[in-house]
Amino acid sequence: MRKGTYKRYLLILPAGLLFLSMVIFPIIFTFYSSFHSWRGLGFDMNFVGFNNYLIVFKDQRFINALENNLIWMVAFIVFPVFFGFILALILNTKLKGENFFKVLFYFPGVISFIVIGIIFSMIFNSAHGMINEFLRAIGLGKFALSWLNSRFLGLFSVIIAGSWQYIGFCMILFLVGLKNIPLDVIEAAEIDGVNFFQKVIHIIIPILRPVTTIVIGLTIINSIRVFDMVYAMTRGGPSQSTEVLGLLMYNKAFSGQQWGLGATYGVIMFLLTSVLGISYIYQMTKKEISY
Amino acid sequence: MKIISKTFNKGLFIRRVILYFSIILLLIFFIAPLYGIITLSFKSLSELGNNYWGLPREWRIENFIYAWNNPTAGLKYYFFNTFKITIPSVIIPVFLSALAAYPLAKLKVKGEKVILIIIILGLTIPHQILIVPVFKILNLFYLYDTTLGLVWIHSAFSIPFCTFVLRNFMVQIPNEIEDASKIDGCNDLGSFWRVILPISKPALAVLFILQFTWVYNDFFYSLILTHSRTVAPITVALAIQKGSQYSVRWELLSASAIIASLPTIIVFLIFQRYFIKGIMLGAVKG
Numbered sequence: 001m002r003k004g005t006y007k008r009y010l011l012i013l014p015a016g017l018l019f020l021s022m023v024i025f026p027i028i029f030t031f032y033s034s035f036h037s038w039r040g041l042g043f044d045m046n047f048v049g050f051n052n053y054l055i056v057f058k059d060q061r062f063i064n065a066l067e068n069n070l071i072w073m074v075a076f077i078v079f080p081v082f083f084g085f086i087l088a089l090i091l092n093t094k095l096k097g098e099n100f101f102k103v104l105f106y107f108p109g110v111i112s113f114i115v116i117g118i119i120f121s122m123i124f125n126s127a128h129g130m131i132n133e134f135l136r137a138i139g140l141g142k143f144a145l146s147w148l149n150s151r152f153l154g155l156f157s158v159i160i161a162g163s164w165q166y167i168g169f170c171m172i173l174f175l176v177g178l179k180n181i182p183l184d185v186i187e188a189a190e191i192d193g194v195n196f197f198q199k200v201i202h203i204i205i206p207i208l209r210p211v212t213t214i215v216i217g218l219t220i221i222n223s224i225r226v227f228d229m230v231y232a233m234t235r236g237g238p239s240q241s242t243e244v245l246g247l248l249m250y251n252k253a254f255s256g257q258q259w260g261l262g263a264t265y266g267v268i269m270f271l272l273t274s275v276l277g278i279s280y281i282y283q284m285t286k287k288e289i290s291y
Numbered sequence: 292m293k294i295i296s297k298t299f300n301k302g303l304f305i306r307r308v309i310l311y312f313s314i315i316l317l318l319i320f321f322i323a324p325l326y327g328i329i330t331l332s333f334k335s336l337s338e339l340g341n342n343y344w345g346l347p348r349e350w351r352i353e354n355f356i357y358a359w360n361n362p363t364a365g366l367k368y369y370f371f372n373t374f375k376i377t378i379p380s381v382i383i384p385v386f387l388s389a390l391a392a393y394p395l396a397k398l399k400v401k402g403e404k405v406i407l408i409i410i411i412l413g414l415t416i417p418h419q420i421l422i423v424p425v426f427k428i429l430n431l432f433y434l435y436d437t438t439l440g441l442v443w444i445h446s447a448f449s450i451p452f453c454t455f456v457l458r459n460f461m462v463q464i465p466n467e468i469e470d471a472s473k474i475d476g477c478n479d480l481g482s483f484w485r486v487i488l489p490i491s492k493p494a495l496a497v498l499f500i501l502q503f504t505w506v507y508n509d510f511f512y513s514l515i516l517t518h519s520r521t522v523a524p525i526t527v528a529l530a531i532q533k534g535s536q537y538s539v540r541w542e543l544l545s546a547s548a549i550i551a552s553l554p555t556i557i558v559f560l561i562f563q564r565y566f567i568k569g570i571m572l573g574a575v576k577g
Contacts, residue, residue, distance in 0.1 A: 007479055008394040012406075015391035015450050018384070022447030023413055026424035033423070043427070083317065090314065103563060104321055110559040110566075112508035114529045115548045119324050121533070122331070122541050130327050133343055164324065169570070176571050225417035228510050232530075246419040253423050254515070266420030277415045 027270065034263040040253070045260065052264040061240055062265070065248045071155055072162075072244065073223035080163040081219055084170025085212075089200065091171070092178045102175075106168035113165070117232020120161035124148050124233075151241035154234050158242065162229045166222075170215055177211030178204070210283055217280020221273045245269050332545035339541060354546035361543075364531040366550055373507060373524035373554075375438050380445035381502040385495055387446075388453030393483045395454070396461035397469060407458075413451030422515060429516060436517050441524075444516070445506045453498050456572045460494040461487060497569040500562050504555050525551045 034052055036045035056062050087105060091098050108116065123130040124147035132144035147157045181204065189203055205212070227246035230236060236243035236251065243251070245265060253262030331339075332354050333347040342348060359367045394400050395407070425444055426435070434440030464487065472486045488495075510526040517523040532538075532547055559566060 008398050008400055011394050011479070011483070012391040012400070015384075015387040015454060018387060018443075018447045019413065019450040022425060022428070022444050023416065023421065023450070024409075026421040026428070027416070029424040029427075030420055086313070087317070090310075099563075102567075103560070106566065107556070107559060108321070110504050110508070110555045111552050112510055112526050112529075112555075114510045114526050114533070115552050118529065118533055118544050118548045119328050122544070123324060123327065128339060128343075128541075130323065137344075164320070172567055172570050176567070221415050221417075225419065227419050232510070232533075246417065249419065250422065259423055262423055266417075266423070269417050269420050273415050273417055274412065280415070 030263045030266045030270070032263075033260050034267045036260045037258075038260040038263075039257050040259040048260070052261050055261065056264050056268065061243065061248060062245075064241065065243045065245045068155060068242060068244045069224055069226070072159060072226055073220055075155075075159045076163065076166065076219050076223055077216060079159070080167035081170050081215055084167050084215070085174045087167070087171040088174035088178055089204075091175055102172070105171050108165045109168045111165070113228035114232050116161055116165050117229065120157065120164070121148070121233050124157040148234055149238055151238075154238070154242040158230050158233050161233060162226065165229075166219075170219075173211060173215050174208065177208045181207050213279055213283045217277050217283065221277040221280060224269055224273045224276065245272075328545045328548060331542050332549050334542050336540065336542055354542050355550060358532075358543055358547040358550055363535055364528045366525060366528055366547060368520045369523055369525045369528040370550075372438070372520075372522055373526075376441045376445070376513075376524055377503055377506045379442045380449070380506045381499055383442070384446040384449035384453050385498045385502060388450055388498075389457050389488060389491060389495065390483070391450075392454050392457035392461055393487055394479075396458045397464075397466070397487070398479065407455075410451045410455050414455065418448060419511065422512070425512075426515065436519055436522050438522055440516060441513065441522075444512060445509065449502055449505070453502070456498060456569075457491065457494055459572065460491060464490055493568070494572065496562075497565045497572060500558060500565045501569045503558060504566075507555050 033045060035047060035049060037048045037052070038045040087101075091101055126132055126144065126146045126149065129147070131147065135141060135144045145153055147153050185203060185207070225246060226244050227250070230242060230244050230247055231250075234242045236247040240248075240251075246269065249262050249265035249269065252265060253259045256262075330345075330347055333350045333352070334342065335349075335351060335353075338347065359365055395403055400406070429435045429437075429440045429444075432440075434443065468486055468490070469482050472482045477485060507524075508526065509524070510530070513524045513527050514530055517527060529547055529551055532544060538544070
């Protein structure tokens with residue numbers, strides 16, 4: 001090695017140490033403790049091999065949580081991702097006030113999850129919430145349901161809240177992608193006489209494939225990670241029916257004193273995001289920044 | 292690119308109607324919660340019952356004052372903690388990541404590909420899974436419920452994103468500029484400090500702003516790793532208020548939520564461009 005190249009590693013070192021200490025090491029520790037039974041006091045653990053994993057896969061609560069995450073994933077692709085795309089298409093025209101709309105739609109993304117949780121808890125409250133009051137006011141009182149008190153309604157409500165927060169982000173990503181489509185492609189198509197919908201389906205969507213991969217990949221990853229929103233609105237209730245994997249992990253560890261088991265959920269979540277997010281990861285490694 | 296074709300055929304007209312209708316619905320979807328929470332924060336409790344939808348009869352600020360001052364979880368106790376945590380958590384990782392991004396971008400480093408892959412994996416990790424070991428480690432170092440503890444974890448979690456963005460940015464800096472500085476006698480660190488870093492200011496600015504927003508809004512880690520009034524940030528205060536006897540006092544909760552959100556909203560409004568740039572550069576941390 002040339003003299004002085006070791007100094008380059010020195011530059012990386014501080015960031016690397018930080019990363020290692022609070023990211024890499026905890027990951028390894030999580031993997032390690034997932035093979036142990038651990039009550040959480042000190043570091044006193046008993047090796048149990050794959051026992052925790054067997055317990056987890058047979059646990060109905062795990063299946064329930066996993067289903068909830070999958071529901072979240074599908075719902076998010078259908079709602080915020082899709083409408084984010086539509087909004088981006090609309091905003092990409094020479095609309096007056098484009099900036100205002102960008103700000104309006106993205107702005108929920110800069111608010112903390114607990115604030116969104118507060119807002120939407122108030123909206124979905126069954127007694128005085130905005131939705132039920134509105135339904136009663138227009139005479140549809142019988143549709144005034146208990147939005148936060150059952151599994152599917154609860155999930156629905158939390159997903160709406162999460163979408164409110166997320167849709168602006170999707171929109172911006174698609175908007176950036178749209179703005180980077182070379183104009184000559186569009187003009188050539190217009191000369192050939194395609195109408196709007198053909199334009200979208202046959203030109204825009206294929207060109208936007210990298211962006212779409214990133215958006216969908218991120219959405220998939222985020223749907224496994226979701227925690228704050230559910231915690232802020234339902235805490236996983238009622239009776240763990242709206243629990244998601246992240247919450248389950250938290251509950252097992254911090255309320256149940258089963259830290260080894262909690263770690264097992266952690267490992268499963270990690271594997272899920274890595275595997276499901278693989279196309280996203282691939283896209284990111286290929287990504288040459290040229291904006 | 293014109294979205295409205297210049298034809299008037301019926302199929303298109305119906306599609307247009309649907310389009311406009313959906314847009315209006317979406318607008319309502321976005322604005323209604325905002326209208327709700329803003330008007331609610333200026334109303335008195337009785338108005339919840341008899342003036343639910345209208346504008347407040349009187350725009351009182353008592354709710355805001357109470358949200359700030361109240362003895363249980365008044366925001367005044369927690370507000371500055373948030374900045375004590377956020378500011379270092381922004382400066383440290385951005386600077387250290389810049390330092391690390393430079394060799395990865397411009398110098399030949401063995402194992403560069405591996406490091407990049409690790410960084411990208413770091414971007415996808417669900418942070419919640421780390422809560423148990425992080426909790427244990429902080430306890431070990433007596434850093435539970437301390438500002439330093441939170442700064443440590445927030446900085447560490449931000450390293451992958453910041454390094455990734457800065458590395459991609461630096462790769463684009465023309466080599467000639469750097470070479471010029473080397474000819475003038477700079478070593479690696481010198482080049483970095485005098486040339487690369489100043490040129491990277493746009494990317495650094497973006498990261499500062501995104502990081503500020505992200506750390507400020509953090510709720511999960513702050514909730515679990517702090518509890519005392521001198522340390523816990525404002526998101527924890529909100530959680531306390533929501534869970535306490537004030538959970539039914541919506542007008543107070545609304546006021547709290549608004550006060551707590553003001554810093555990030557103001558930053559967002561002033562620095563909008565940077566948010567969009569940040570998303571372009573990194574496309575993460577939604």
